[in-house]
Amino acid sequence: MGSIFNLQQVVNGLQLGSIYALIALGYTMVYGIVRLINFAHGDFFMVGAYAAYGAFFLFNAALGGSGLPMAGIALVLAMAASGGIALLTNRLAYKPLRYKPKLSSLITAIGVSMLIEYVFSAIPFIGPSFRAFPEILPSRPIQIGPNATISTQAILDIGVAAVLMIGLTVLVRHTALGKAMRAVSQDKDAAKLMGIDVEKVIGWTFLIGGSFAGAAGLLAGMTYPRIFPFMGILPGLKAFIAAVLGGIGNIPGAVLGAYIMGVAETFATAYNSLLGEGIAFAILIVVLLVRPRGILGEKTADKI
């Protein structure tokens, strides 16, 4: 059992959890505001990975191959691209259905997800097959214990996730936009009566949630340097489960859920590789049976 539960596996789990957390935040924010499970969210993550990939080929030569500025530009562009496509999806697909039955938006979300995946597969310079994500920053192991290392890539993954999450917390707690977001999530109609431009707040929510997925896309591309148009499906699904586990609609809950998922998946995979693939769904079933509102979620009658 020593090789299953130990420091190294915890580090592995935290690294994986950081990527899930960035994706899960977008799920939970959008759900909190418009009560929509945005199944296209995993694809925003994929768009971010491709934006970073494109950024590398546009700017790397000009930067003379220096890693950190390149990573910075890739991060900004990935976040912008994913945020942009999230905003666009909201405008074109979800806004017209805002006051229609919830199921319409949900089915639309699945449609948007497939549309993005197949359009990307059809674009010649993206294509349906695997692409090798370039090495922006070389990753080196750092010894942190007799039997454990942390790679510089893991530090980057965990660090970027932490900085963005702190930024989000500040935004939600201490800015006018954050206050408006909280107001809309509590009561859309009352918020409107108080003079809040609800559609604008929803737009910002999609933009921020999407950009976080974009950041995750860049980090995933650097960590697992193989990208393809369907790469968002599984991480998206697992991040969604993480959000449900933490309590969908609850921002700290999504982060907590994501880290629990990352570590649980690593432990389960170390125990048995196929169990690891299934553990996310086992967690979902248990949560829905035992505590449907999730760990930190507030009590509501209807989730979808």
Add this chain to the structure above:
Amino acid sequence: MKRTLSIVALALLVALALVSCAPKGPAEIVIGGVGPVSGEAATFGKSTQEGCELAVEEWNAKGGVLGQQIKLVYEDDKGDAAEGAAVWTKLIQQDKVVAIVGTVMSKVSLAGAPISEQYGVPMISPTSTNPSVTFADGKLREFVFRACFIDPFQGTVGAKFAYDDLGARKAAAIFDVGNDYTKGLSEFFRDTFIALGGEVVAFEAHATGATDFKAQLTKIVQAKPDVVYISDYYNDVALIAKQLRELGFTGPLVGGDGWDSPDLVKLGGEAVENGFFTNHYSKDDTRPEVQDFVRKYTAKFGAAPDALATLAYDAMNIMLDAISRAGSTEGVKIRDALKATDFAAVSGRTMFDEQHNPVKAAAIIEIKGGQQVYRTTVAP
């Protein structure tokens, strides 16, 4: 009037029959070739055709076989099993071939093999690796041979290389649990490594399509192996290698021909350095058979031969050698001569085992400075 007409018609028919029975020019021996010249594996079919053509041309220049010139009838199976069966029947019934060299894909060879068996026309598949092509349902296909080694064999050679050349005594392996190719390689690697006196300290599966292997790789690294065997295809190999290096493993990595892609280095970068894989042959092998073949092939077709062209060339040579030793074009005699094959082929000295799989050496390729470099040849 009517009667005259029917007599004329009858006469014409008889004349036609006579013409078609008449010998067509000088005596020649017809050999069939089959490969997917069109379809999803078109480059495979083209390479195979070129390999066959070069071999036939060389034999003809030396006076053919059994004193007759060789005629190659090469057919396209389109990478499709039904098409393959049709082509096999056509070659045997219409072209009256005495033997067939083909085809590339196992599923198509599996369609052709029973037809060769039924008509007693010997065949050698140059590159079909599925064991059941030559040996199905516990029964040997008497007239069916292959020129390439089958998948599990690479695991055996990989283990020998790791133990003898790399001096490893503790090994670990990781493989895709949903893929018989990688599973088979790893199991044969493990069994051989243990039989040689080594210890397998970790034997880990991963799910198909996984991207994060760190949980399994942590177990592997903590078991402190001298070498890690990765039997996956190149794009998984690259991710596994990168994550292994991030976990602090610096030792050598060994794998099979699934590594053979330029994308391996693109995806894996420095992580796949100190990596070695088994392959059918290397064009950098210094043996004269190899260098001679590479030179002649490049001169004729303008590009260096790939493994498919090489194995097709070998298969055709093995077949013609068997016909020449049989001293006859009778299927049964060619078959018996094939069984007794001991031929210095480009991909290594070749004999057949009791399941008609070749017993021959594998080339070991090293990833060095982002390039594939020939390292050594390992006999089983």
